[in-house]
Amino acid sequence: MPARTLFDKVWDAHVVHQVAGGGxxxxxxxxxxxxxxxxxxxxxxxxxxxxRVRRPDLTLATVDHNVPTGDRSLPIADLVSRRQVExxxxxxxxxxxxxxxxxxxxxxIVHVIGPELGATQPGxxxxxxxxxxxxxxxxGALAFGIGTSDVEHVLATQTxxxxxxxxxxxxxxxxxxxxxGAKDLILALIGQIGTAGAxxxxxxxxxxxxxxxxxxxxxxxxxxxxxxGARAGMIAPDETTFAYLMGRLKAxxxxxxxxxxxxxxxxxxxxxARYDRRVDINVGGIAxxxxxxxxxGMVTGIDGAVPExxxxxxxxxxxAARRALAYMGLEPGRPLEGxxxxxxxxxxxxxxxxxxxxxxxxxxxxxxxxxxxxxxxxPGSMAVKAQAEREGLDLVFREAGFEWRNAGCSMCLGMNxxxxxxxxxxxSTSNRNFEGRQGxxxxxxxxxxxxxxxxAVTGCLTDVRKLEPAGEAILVG
Amino acid sequence: xxxxxxxxGIVAALPRVNVDTDQIIPKQFLKRVERxxxxxxxxHDWRYRADGSPDPAFELNQPRAAGASxxxxxxxxxxxxxxxxxxxxxxxxxxxxxxxxxxxxxxxxNCCQNGLLPVRLTPAEMTELFQRHAAAxxxxxxxxxxxxxEVRDDAGFRxxxxxxxxxRASLLEGLDEIGLTLQLEPEIAAYERRRAxxxxxxxx
Ligand code: SF4
Numbered sequence: 001m002p003a004r005t006l007f008d009k010v011w012d013a014h015v016v017h018q019v020a021g022g023g024x025x026x027x028x029x030x031x032x033x034x035x036x037x038x039x040x041x042x043x044x045x046x047x048x049x050x051x052r053v054r055r056p057d058l059t060l061a062t063v064d065h066n067v068p069t070g071d072r073s074l075p076i077a078d079l080v081s082r083r084q085v086e087x088x089x090x091x092x093x094x095x096x097x098x099x100x101x102x103x104x105x106x107x108x109i110v111h112v113i114g115p116e117l118g119a120t121q122p123g124x125x126x127x128x129x130x131x132x133x134x135x136x137x138x139x140g141a142l143a144f145g146i147g148t149s150d151v152e153h154v155l156a157t158q159t160x161x162x163x164x165x166x167x168x169x170x171x172x173x174x175x176x177x178x179x180x181g182a183k184d185l186i187l188a189l190i191g192q193i194g195t196a197g198a199x200x201x202x203x204x205x206x207x208x209x210x211x212x213x214x215x216x217x218x219x220x221x222x223x224x225x226x227x228x229g230a231r232a233g234m235i236a237p238d239e240t241t242f243a244y245l246m247g248r249l250k251a252x253x254x255x256x257x258x259x260x261x262x263x264x265x266x267x268x269x270x271x272x273a274r275y276d277r278r279v280d281i282n283v284g285g286i287a288x289x290x291x292x293x294x295x296x297g298m299v300t301g302i303d304g305a306v307p308e309x310x311x312x313x314x315x316x317x318x319x320a321a322r323r324a325l326a327y328m329g330l331e332p333g334r335p336l337e338g339x340x341x342x343x344x345x346x347x348x349x350x351x352x353x354x355x356x357x358x359x360x361x362x363x364x365x366x367x368x369x370x371x372x373x374x375x376x377x378x379p380g381s382m383a384v385k386a387q388a389e390r391e392g393l394d395l396v397f398r399e400a401g402f403e404w405r406n407a408g409c410s411m412c413l414g415m416n417x418x419x420x421x422x423x424x425x426x427x428s429t430s431n432r433n434f435e436g437r438q439g440x441x442x443x444x445x446x447x448x449x450x451x452x453x454x455x456a457v458t459g460c461l462t463d464v465r466k467l468e469p470a471g472e473a474i475l476v477g
Numbered sequence: 478x479x480x481x482x483x484x485x486g487i488v489a490a491l492p493r494v495n496v497d498t499d500q501i502i503p504k505q506f507l508k509r510v511e512r513x514x515x516x517x518x519x520x521h522d523w524r525y526r527a528d529g530s531p532d533p534a535f536e537l538n539q540p541r542a543a544g545a546s547x548x549x550x551x552x553x554x555x556x557x558x559x560x561x562x563x564x565x566x567x568x569x570x571x572x573x574x575x576x577x578x579x580x581x582x583x584x585x586x587n588c589c590q591n592g593l594l595p596v597r598l599t600p601a602e603m604t605e606l607f608q609r610h611a612a613a614x615x616x617x618x619x620x621x622x623x624x625x626x627e628v629r630d631d632a633g634f635r636x637x638x639x640x641x642x643x644x645r646a647s648l649l650e651g652l653d654e655i656g657l658t659l660q661l662e663p664e665i666a667a668y669e670r671r672r673a674x675x676x677x678x679x680x681x
Contacts, residue, residue, distance in 0.1 A: 016664050022641065022642070023642060023643035024641070026665075028665070028669075028672070040510035044511075044512075087510055129561075130559055131557065146559065146586075148512075148587075149591070149654075157658045159665060165582075195495055195556055196552065196553035226557075231582045231583060256679055263679065295495050316494045413504050414504060415507065432558075434500065435499070435522065436503055436522045437504075
């Protein structure tokens with residue numbers, strides 16, 4: 001057999017049928033994740049056609065996008081949101097699908113709970129009606145977002161039609177400096193290749209800096225693959241992956257565990273496997289990153305300045321930069337550091353796992369949220385919340401003046417009441433700084449949990465490396 | 478699915494790069510549980526002023542874009558969220574085809590699922606179309622022909638485009654993709670038997 005990449009191996013193992021003439025392949029889906037926003041029309045279509053859910057046992061549902069993150073004992077105040085959540089409850093019940101609802105201690109953002117439950121495993125194909133499904137690729141799964149028509153297709157057939165993408169190796173050379181973590185690595189890559197840089201490709205992340213990351217860090221990287229245009233990102237599983245999965249609810253146990261690890265260990269790209277493209281990133285030169293515009297590719301180091309629109313090559317890009325700066329209320333040439341913020345959001349499927357909260361708490365400990373700043377922490381799942389409380393992190397945040405909330409997507413997209421007001425500037429650990437994403441007229445700066453924490457305690461965009469007195473705890477593991 | 482064969486219509490131009498699906502249909506409209514009702518919210522935050530009146534500065538609100546059914550757009554159109562509400566909104570507004578030098582992958586697939594034809598042209602061809610649109614004294618018309626895989630106007634513009642054969646056939650005939658896949662039931666069942674046998678072997 002010719003040398004194959006990790007992607008090729010997972011792809012080949014899931015082709016049920018290949019449409020002739022270079023058409024798409026019909027891929028078997030090992031895990032279908034479902035949430036309340038992109039599924040109602042799919043279930044409705046199923047019902048109208050009189051079709052059943054083929055494999056409810058391979059389907060898992062949760063509510064996350066719409067849910068309030070305040071008091072859970074109250075009904076959802078927004079009637080339309082409530083209806084959407086209730087409809088998922090009904091659909092899950094009618095079709096026999098396991099559901100993690102608001103009362104469940106395992107409820108949370110779909111891309112946080114899949115791995116946490118051990119449902120996400122190496123070598124699987126995983127789909128969900130959500131573009132950040134790419135997150136699960138951190139385990140060496142082929143995981144990608146689909147639209148609602150495809151959600152219906154998967155419900156009915158447990159397969160999805162997919163045109164085989166190309167492969168791109170993103171190789172990270174060297175190790176990051178102090179204060180630089182997974183979020184900075186992925187933002188730097190997107191800055192380098194652009195938000196359409198990996199369109200039509202699956203990215204495999206390789207190199208020592210990737211190997212050194214925790215599973216949480218790897219999920220942060222794969223999560224934002226879609227922000228580089230790639231539908232999926234993958235990282236080959238290793239001891240870190242296995243240690244994370246061992247003992248989790250849905251992970252194999254006993255003899256099956258040993259057999260699974262043997263099988264998963266084969267999920268690496270062969271040494272002479274060929275990728276369609278390769279990008280090299282020098283990690284040593286990366287400063288903590290912060291976005292200045294309205295697209296994740298509009299990003300620079302915190303030691304950088306707001307760029308001049310004229311510095312971009314094409315007229316369309318110059319125009320986009322001008323629009324973005326007008327929207328963001330930023331002046332070209334000014335340093336980004338010191339820009340005042342009114343809000344801080346630590347949350348989302350990119351950065352609301354336990355490691356992310358630990359990273360932020362290390363910066364916050366012993367400090368206070370600056371006057372005039374409203375800061376919140378929204379754990380990615382109720383399990384993350386419980387774990388953080390066991391470690392006393394909630395106290396660190398609360399004593400500093402952060403709001404400590406329940407799990408959900410929250411201000412990542414502002415479908416629930418957590419939104420920015422027009423003109424408010426927010427340091428956010430989420431993944432999209434699109435116009436209006438966090439609230440109409442809201443201005444989002446994407447950055448790491450440590451950088452968000454630094455912004456909260458200083459009241460402005462701050463280089464976290466300057467904040468920590470030399471010799472203190474290392475910021476990012 | 479609505480079939481697409483050939484369509485001639487008025488062109489609207491949106492020469493912006495990286496138009497994301499959050500702009501096409503903002504999140505506050507994603508709470509609907511139907512496939513319809515999204516047209517009036519298309520490009521909501523760009524299209525309306527704070528008082529709810531149409532913003533005359535927005536490209537689609539310009540008089541010559543009235544009744545448009547063909548959209549010419551900047552590169553990387555439809556990036557971001559996987560929300561199929563975006564093509565639903567574009568279709569309900571009246572668009573039948575979108576022309577750009579590049580589309581985000583999920584958006585491209587979602588359009589095909591809804592009989593909304595995404596057409597990839599070269600950067601030079603797109604530049605030419607934007608110029609022709611800008612230079613036209615009144616509404617500018619284009620014909621998008623999926624049978625011949627061709628875009629043309631009545632003043633000599635002609636460009637061919639590629640689309641994979643499977644997608645093209647599905648669109649031309651308006652096929653029910655789920656119905657087609659269900660015809661492959663024996664293959665799916667055979668795959669599941671192999672899968673179960675493997676799982677049993679690993680578990681023992
Ligand atoms: S946290 Fe944000 S990006 Fe992640 S699934 Fe929720 S809305 Fe999407």
